[in-house]
Amino acid sequence: MNKWKGVLIRFAEKELETLDIFCQKNMVKRTDLVRNATRLYVANPDVVNGVVKLRDNGVDIVPILDGIAMLAQKVDTIEKGFNSAIKRQELVSPAARERIIEAILRAKQKTKKNVTTVDRLREQIKRTDPSLEQFLYASASDGIPPFDDALIWLQQKGELSRNPGGIIEFNGDSKCV
Secondary structure (H helix, E strand, C coil): CCCCCCCCCCCCHHHHHHHHHHHHHHCCCHHHHHHHHHHHHHHCCCEECCEECCCCCCCCCHHHHHHHHHHHHHHHHHHHHHHHHHHHHHHHHHHHHHHHHHHHHHHHHHCCCCEEEHHHHHHHHHHHCHHHHHHCCCCCCCCCCHHHHHHHHHHHCCCEEECCCCEEEECCCCCCC
16 A cells, blocks of 8 residues: 655746646646656656666667668668659559550450450460560569459450459450550
């Protein structure tokens, strides 16, 4: 069981104003703030303004700080490269999708049966336009590849239908693009 004792604490007018502003921003009572700060100091006298004072043990921390700064710079460089790659992908993707849609519709016209597989369609597009090969498969850095995006778009337009087994059935003779 704790026995409580009152303690008289005096603040300068400016300190009291700072405390009041802090308490209003954080919706804390001034008495609770002072009580908790006092408890923190009594429990650990090495704490000053919420930061634990460290004793100087003679270790040179400058190389560590330099290493952290260098690491932060490398992370920043990687992040910039990643963001620029995403922007490039956003620019390339619609144009690639349009080219793939055209290639799929050409393949549709050449198909004797109205049924093919996703793999056969990819191979057919690679043979007719090898420059599209990079857009036919998903990669770890890209989201949905333009090939899948084109298939979804054509399916929504009623040009083809797909089943989960990878079978594509072309619908009608209309062309959309």
